[in-house]
Amino acid sequence: MRAPIDLFTPAVELAAAIRRKEVSPVEVADGFLRRMDALDPRLNAFCHRADDEVRKAAAAAADAVVRAASPDDLPPFHGVPLPVKDLIDVAGWPTTYGSAGGGTAPATVSDPVVRRFMDAGFVLLGKTTTSELGAVPFTESAALGISRNPWDPDRTPGGSSSGAGVAVAAGMAPLAHAEDGGGSIRIPASCTGLVGLKPTRGLVSGEIVFVEGLASSGVVSRTVADTAAALDVLARHDPGAWWSPPSPRGSFAAATTVEPPAGLRIGALTDSPVDGIGVDPACVAAVEGTLRALESAGHHVVDTPLPLPPTDELVTAFTTIWNAGGAAIELADPERVEPHNRALREAARSTDSWAYVEGVRRTQQLSRRIVEGFLAGFDLLVTPTMACLPPRIGAWRTGVDENPLAALLNSYPMGVFTSVFNVTGQPAISLPLHHDEATGLPVGVQIVAAPWREDLLLQVARTLELALPWSGRRPPVG
Secondary structure, three states: OOOOOOOOOOHHHHHHHHHOOOOOHHHHHHHHHHHHHHHHHHHOOEEEOOHHHHHHHHHHHHHHHHHOOOHHHOOOOOOOEEEEEOOOOOEOOEOOOOOOOOOOOEEOOOOHHHHHHHHOOOEEEEEEOOOHHHOOOOOEEOOOEEOOEOOEOOEOOOOOOHHHHHHHHOOOOOOEEEEEOOOOOHHHHHHHOOEEEEOOOOOOOOOOOOHHHOOEEEEEEOOHHHHHHHHHHHOOOOOOOOOOOOOOOOOHHHHOOOOOOOOOEEEEOOOOOOOOOOOOHHHHHHHHHHHHHHHHOOOEEOOOOOOOOOHHHHHHHHHHHHHHHHHHOOOOOHHHOOHHHHHHHHHHHOOOHHHHHHHHHHHHHHHHHHHHHHHHHOOEEEEEOOOOOOOEOOHHHOOOOOOOOHHHHOOHHHHOOOOHHHHHOOOEEEEEEEEOOOOOOEEEEEEEEOOOOHHHHHHHHHHHHHHOOOOOOOOOOO
């Protein structure tokens, strides 16, 4: 009798075991479905399950393994389960957008991102919870309930890719699709102790360009290797996209096997980019430990500042676009959206088209200023992923009865370091390099590279993974 599957096995290794016929896709799917049965009622990572479809797809994957003339004939993630965030379409499944107004009608066509996952051999495992319309970095909604952090169920797992982070951290999935428009890959990665990479603007295309290109799809995973291999799947030229670069010439997975160049210039930012927001000492300590590890690896920490614009300019430019994001989402019943999103929609409607275009122009100008200063000053920038530890469930509610937009304002400490690089479009990764001794919670560190330098970002991330390993850490829930 074979030993039970270790559900914390990295996706790349799981795929290799399937190709070697050491484990069947059916066994793998059944293992994750059982774990979902055991843990999800408490943690609330999944908002749509289709277990019969999952088992059917896994059985078909198992048959394909038997029929394959060579393991090399199978796609890279053949038979590996992967859940999809409930902000993009999977044919035959509903897309609620995390909202009571989203409706339950099944989608007729899968998003291009989903089709790439399926072409890579993934077995779609279900859909994961998200905050309504992906607008805030937590999921605590009337439509989907409360998603909880497996490190401490009284705290948020972050968001808006909340369920994605919970599913992977708790061993309910080996990796998960996520999306990031202001930090929604990196924030849950930090809160739940995972790897989360936001790619360069335009590298990964979906059905539409959302919020002027601030948002991108990616994954949350446990290892740099899984993140790199998933990016190889997603970063493909899309001739139907509004914009899409040529497919990368090299493999991101292969790049992680190469040492980064010696003597990189490493910048650091530990003060909040937005005035008036303090940074938790544990988040600063995480950056300091990372800088020491990079110096030990032969890189140079420089004191060149990132040329950030004044707070009011940066926040105004970002929110002009962010407020109008809901206009790109077709809801079955818009009147049922939650108060903070209703307030965002009203704010967007009060902005005329002339002012909106001016906001977009100003955002692009600010982005250019930051990126040009980055390129002149350093090769990589290290920051906390968040300015705070994962907040307690309900912490966002302070003042929302008087002002529904307080939900967004209360979230600023979670997204203040991440959202800057949605504006600039630079690739940025959160790594679980620190653990807070007082609370036992993971603390992410964000590393940012120049546009289109995911290869360098992943190389350095792999160096840190070896120097400050995190693979042995598992949350107490489950």
